Amino acid sequence: MSEFTVFTEGEFYEGHFDSRAYVKNFYSCPSGHADERNFLTFILRCLSRVFSAGEHKGKLLIDVGSGPSIHSVLSACDHYDEIVLSDFASSNCREIEKWLKNQEGSLDWKPLLQYVCELEGKSPSELEATLKQRIKKVLNCDVRLENPFCPHTLEPADCVITSLCLEAACKDIQIYCRALRGLTKLLRPGGLLVMIGVLGESFYKVDNQLFSCLRLSQDNIKEALSDLGLSIHEFTILPAEDRENNSVSDFEAVFHLVAKKPSE
Numbered sequence: 592m593s594e595f596t597v598f599t600e601g602e603f604y605e606g607h608f609d610s611r612a613y614v615k616n617f618y619s620c621p622s623g624h625a626d627e628r629n630f631l632t633f634i635l636r637c638l639s640r641v642f643s644a645g646e647h648k649g650k651l652l653i654d655v656g657s658g659p660s661i662h663s664v665l666s667a668c669d670h671y672d673e674i675v676l677s678d679f680a681s682s683n684c685r686e687i688e689k690w691l692k693n694q695e696g697s698l699d700w701k702p703l704l705q706y707v708c709e710l711e712g713k714s715p716s717e718l719e720a721t722l723k724q725r726i727k728k729v730l731n732c733d734v735r736l737e738n739p740f741c742p743h744t745l746e747p748a749d750c751v752i753t754s755l756c757l758e759a760a761c762k763d764i765q766i767y768c769r770a771l772r773g774l775t776k777l778l779r780p781g782g783l784l785v786m787i788g789v790l791g792e793s794f795y796k797v798d799n800q801l802f803s804c805l806r807l808s809q810d811n812i813k814e815a816l817s818d819l820g821l822s823i824h825e826f827t828i829l830p831a832e833d834r835e836n837n838s839v840s841d842f843e844a845v846f847h848l849v850a851k852k853p854s855e
């Protein structure tokens with residue numbers, strides 16, 4: 592099942608990624624997909640821990656490779672004035688736009704909003720309103736480019752978040768490292784990189800559609816970050832439970848990390 596002859600890059604997502612099925616399968620409730628056990632609650636709790644204290648704040652936050660999802664910025668949105676979401680696949684950007692405009696049939700993020708608000712003692716309706724007001728743009732991006740937002744140049748960001756994107760977008764470690772360099776360039780000096788990813792994964796599935804994934808080790812990522820001069824402040828790993836019975840992916844662990852770009 593994990594044997595791919597060709598790595599499924601961005602162009603493949605454009606034609607084959609079912610945005611709505613992805614959200615239905617993985618994000619319709621805080622516990623996420625049953626086969627992935629504590630994957631989603633781990634991510635939401637990590638993000639809440641990083642941002643809810645309000646220590647990290649600023650003007651611009653960019654989420655790179657958002658997919659159709661807003662979960663990665665739920666805990667951060669109170670602390671940044673402007674949020675940019677982005678993805679390679681236009682159907683993903685369209686689903687986010689639909690949600691922002693409260694259009695009929697838009698995705699339902701209420702269960703995740705509710706969960707994060709319970710963790711942080713907030714009101715779901717207020718958090719939803721803040722988030723919708725602060726997401727200023729949903730842009731097309733390509734992490735394989737030196738400037739992922741080419742031809743646009745974004746102002747330097749206080750924070751860049753990326754979740755499960757680079758390992759899905761980059762077919763080898765050289766391209767992964769280059770993509771990480773591109774993300775680092777989006778940050779102002781002293782800016783914060785928050786990354787969610789998977790270790791040792793070669794595939795994941797959305798309904799019956801397989802997507803390939805670059806198998807990464809913790810050392811691969813640490814080395815890539817240190818080559819870019821970033822300091823790692825947190826690197827948390829949750830090993831997969833019951834991996835043999837996971838029908839939708841073969842990840843060995845999920846990780847969450849916080850790193851800082853050096854100040855000039």
Ligand SMILES: C[S@@+](CC[C@H](N)C(=O)[O-])C[C@H]1O[C@@H](n2cnc3c(N)ncnc32)[C@H](O)[C@@H]1O
Binds near residue numbers: 735
């Ligand atoms: C596994 S999904 C992750 C989505 C979301 N961030 C999350 O945490 O659920 C991988 C995403 O990477 C996007 N992607 C694939 N290639 C890309 C590229 N070259 N540049 C930007 N995004 C890309 C896909 O369209 C997809 O939305």
